[in-house]
Amino acid sequence: GQNIDQPTEMTATEGAIVQINCTYQTSGFNGLFWYQQHAGEAPTFLSYNVLDGLEEKGRFSSFLSRSKGYSYLLLKELQMKDSASYLCAVRAGGGNKLTFGTGTQLKVEL
Amino acid sequence: DTAVSQTPKYLVTQMGNDKSIKCEQNLGHDTMYWYKQDSKKFLKIMFSYNNKELIINETVPNRFSPKSPDKAHLNLHINSLELGDSAVYFCASSHLSGDPRSGNTIYFGEGSWLTVV
Numbered sequence: 001g002q003n004i005d006q007p008t009e010m011t012a013t014e015g016a017i018v019q020i021n022c023t024y025q026t027s028g029f030n031g032l033f034w035y036q037q038h039a040g041e042a043p044t045f046l047s048y049n050v051l052d053g054l055e056e057k058g059r060f061s062s063f064l065s066r067s068k069g070y071s072y073l074l075l076k077e078l079q080m081k082d083s084a085s086y087l088c089a090v091r092a093g094g095g096n097k098l099t100f101g102t103g104t105q106l107k108v109e110l
Numbered sequence: 111d112t113a114v115s116q117t118p119k120y121l122v123t124q125m126g127n128d129k130s131i132k133c134e135q136n137l138g139h140d141t142m143y144w145y146k147q148d149s150k151k152f153l154k155i156m157f158s159y160n161n162k163e164l165i166i167n168e169t170v171p172n173r174f175s176p177k178s179p180d181k182a183h184l185n186l187h188i189n190s191l192e193l194g195d196s197a198v199y200f201c202a203s204s205h206l207s208g209d210p211r212s213g214n215t216i217y218f219g220e221g222s223w224l225t226v227v
């Protein structure tokens with residue numbers, strides 16, 4: 001089976017930087033995804049890592065260390081609209097099956 | 111618009127009823143999924159079809175039966191609904207393989223809020 005851990009809640013200030021961590025234990029690792037989900041809406045794709053290192057997309061970056069079973073999502077220049085749940089998901093084996101963590105609820109305050 | 115679309119968005123029904131949720135994607139993907147998100151916001155895969163063939167079938171009661179008439183459609187039929195079936199059901203789609211740059215990213219529909227009373 002797979003085990004994915006991420007903090008339940010985080011609070012940060014508008015304009016600041018926040019890092020959301022995700023640790024996982026799995027066999028047959030084949031990629032890690034971050035999704036954003038606003039309340040009452042669908043999860044939307046943010047980033048994908050399959051090799052070690054940092055992937056940057058505008059204000060969002062995602063890092064992966066496969067040897068440590070660790071990823072983080074970095075959000076810069078936080079905006080109020082970034083208040084949402086951030087879901088870490090791991091793909092392992094075939095079939096493009098994603099296993100999701102329970103999500104980190106981020107609250108951005110003034 | 112290109113998207114994963116599912117209907118109905120909201121569904122309130124009584125215990126024991128049978129209901130269906132329909133899903134369609136026009137993204138040209140060959141694989142479709144049903145995920146369930148419970149009251150604690152935990153998102154869990156139920157089924158996956160690739161080109162109309164079932165490839166993922168998690169431990170789901172057999173009251174749930176997916177049907178894929180073609181690779182652009184995946185419907186979910188639920189028999190004898192129970193209170194515990196109340197959840198948000200998300201349809202999703204992706205390429206199964208061959209798209210390494212995007213990692214065969216899975217795209218989700220807007221969700222169907224099912225409430226069983």
